[in-house]
Amino acid sequence: MHIDDALRARRSIRAFRPDPVPLELVREILQAATLSPSGTNIQPWKVHVAAGAVRARLEAEVLAHRESDPEDKAAEFPRSSKRKEPYTTRMRTLGKAMYGLLEIPxxxxxxxxRQWGRNYQFFDAPVGLIFTIDKDLDAMSFVDLGIFAQSLMLAAAARGLGTCAQGAWNNYWTVTRxxxxxxxxxxxxxxxSLGYADETAPVNSLVAEREPVDSFASFHGF
Incomplete structure (x- = not known):
């Protein structure tokens, strides 16, 4: 698959088929993602891969904790809940489209x-990945981790697999740990989430809007 085709094929999948993903294929995708660049080649990414009984236990225990203590949802590291324009509008536009497809008024x-809880079921994907980073690294290493995740998602898309990156997993982190x-x-x-997309699910028809280049790029010296 050409890289542009992989970029177009990749989207956030929120409904997966139960078909298992072989360990060899998961390892192949992770190996491809190791080609990602990182500052001074420190390669700060760490990935905890859960499948089978372990994945089922993680889902069950996080959901149980969420119901027993719904207010325990702060991230382990600083995150801002405040957003200004144009970010607020973009977020609300996506939410309105997604919840419309899900028929949630x-x-x-x-x-x-209930729908937010689907995050902690990995949207029924058979494989869940949890990304971690050493606490003593600075913000630039978070950038490296994001680059690695994008490489992984593109490698998955090139092999016919769907993914969904989920910030929700930095909530209820005590259970995951x-x-x-x-x-x-x-x-x-x-x-x-990693698995095979359920193409019959309406939510998977969602294509998030993208801004034109001139809305975010400034060209100097051309």
Missing amino acids: KGDQAANW RVLSIPEDEYIVFGM
């Missing part, structure tokens, strides 16, 4: 809560 808090035995000196940054 505006203001239905119970349905919203315990279940996956993640060391205390690592931040749980985000998760990712």
